[in-house]
Amino acid sequence: MFKIQNCNPMKKILIPTDFSASAKNAANYAMHLAKQMKANVKLCNVVMVPLEVPLAAHVSAPLITFESLEYEVEQELKRYVKKLKEKDELETAPDTFHPSIEYAVGVGSVADAVTNFAANREVSLTVMGMSGAGGLGKFLIGSSSRAMVEATETPLLLIPDEARFMSIRKIAFATDLSKTDIDIIHTLAGFARMFNAEILIVHISEEVPDDSIQQRNKINVFLNEVTNKVNYHKIYYQHVLDTEVDNGLEWLAEYGQMQMLAMVHRKHNVLHKLFRGSYTQRLKKRISIPLLVFPPDCGNKPL
Numbered sequence: 240m241f242k243i244q245n246c247n248p249m250k251k252i253l254i255p256t257d258f259s260a261s262a263k264n265a266a267n268y269a270m271h272l273a274k275q276m277k278a279n280v281k282l283c284n285v286v287m288v289p290l291e292v293p294l295a296a297h298v299s300a301p302l303i304t305f306e307s308l309e310y311e312v313e314q315e316l317k318r319y320v321k322k323l324k325e326k327d328e329l330e331t332a333p334d335t336f337h338p339s340i341e342y343a344v345g346v347g348s349v350a351d352a353v354t355n356f357a358a359n360r361e362v363s364l365t366v367m368g369m370s371g372a373g374g375l376g377k378f379l380i381g382s383s384s385r386a387m388v389e390a391t392e393t394p395l396l397l398i399p400d401e402a403r404f405m406s407i408r409k410i411a412f413a414t415d416l417s418k419t420d421i422d423i424i425h426t427l428a429g430f431a432r433m434f435n436a437e438i439l440i441v442h443i444s445e446e447v448p449d450d451s452i453q454q455r456n457k458i459n460v461f462l463n464e465v466t467n468k469v470n471y472h473k474i475y476y477q478h479v480l481d482t483e484v485d486n487g488l489e490w491l492a493e494y495g496q497m498q499m500l501a502m503v504h505r506k507h508n509v510l511h512k513l514f515r516g517s518y519t520q521r522l523k524k525r526i527s528i529p530l531l532v533f534p535p536d537c538g539n540k541p542l
Contacts, residue, residue, distance in 0.1 A: 250278040252338075253365040253393075255353045257284065258315060261368035261400050268529070269366035269396075270323060271404035273338040274331060276433055276542070278363065280338045282320060284312050285345040285352040309344055316342040350386035357393045363542045366396045388504055388532055394426075394542060395532040402529055407434040409497040410531070413441050416461045421468055423503050423533045428471035429541040437473045439497065440465070500528055505535040 254269045256262040266282070273280050286309055320340045327337055345352030357365050367387070388395065410431055414420045424440070431438050442458070462476055 265368035265398040282342040350390040501531040
């Protein structure tokens with residue numbers, strides 16, 4: 240019998256942090272998720288080696304030793320873990336699930352170190368802030384954030400600054416009707432089931448759709464496969480007409496009455512274009528709800 244991974248207390252949510260306000264907001268969001276998912280939490284911070292620090296060769300004052308820097312980061316993580324535990328004790332009833340919280344220090348680039356932590360089979364989800372930018376358009380400009388999206392092999396949940404955890408009632412999944420998205424919807428359904436949330440499958444057209452038999456058949460085949468392969472009764476479909484995909488995403492986030500937007504990141508699809516910047520300058524409004532990014536090969540792997 241298929242078992243949902245949220246029943247396994249050994250599952251972990253990875254939370255990269257730089258101790259900024261954006262990162263702390265993401266950690267608070269992740270703690271609420273962990274309680275709902277009955278998952279534990281792992282905080283991580285990444286220390287760059289001196290050669291990777293910009294302009295390090297031009298600094299005349301002696302650089303702090305790597306060992307000292309690593310020690311300071313570790314102490315800061317310990318203090319932060321203590322604060323999160325104290326907050327959890329105050330907010331959560333004693334007889335309910337309390338996530339255990341551990342921490343680790345990585346070395347190297349943010350993307351490489353976090354990806355290595357996430358490669359642990361116990362980690363099912365990575366949750367991080369949008370680098371303090373507070374919106375998808377600005378977030379896309381950050382090189383470290385783009386690198387994380389490109390490198391991640393586990394689902395990545397990006398939290399805007401203004402997002403606060405609330406009951407997840409509806410998740411929108413933006414698709415180009417690729418058959419490989421069906422396995423991802425299966426994974427998303429396992430996640431949605433934990434919250435009894437609806438999944439709204441959304442197809443945003445970059446061009447006015449051809450209202451032909453072929454187009455209708457493509458949609459019907461996709462939805463029939465979803466029905467046959469994904470055992471979840473709260474899945475719906477909506478077609479969003481917009482000549483620009485970024486405008487469609489903004490409309491969806493603002494008026495769709497959802498608490499999360501999910502997409503698959505694969506080469507040459509809409510999200511790839513967004514993170515490469517081809518749409519970035521045209522994003523006029525901020526997307527203020529969490530964005531769940533799936534790598535293309537994580538289908539049928541429950542969160």
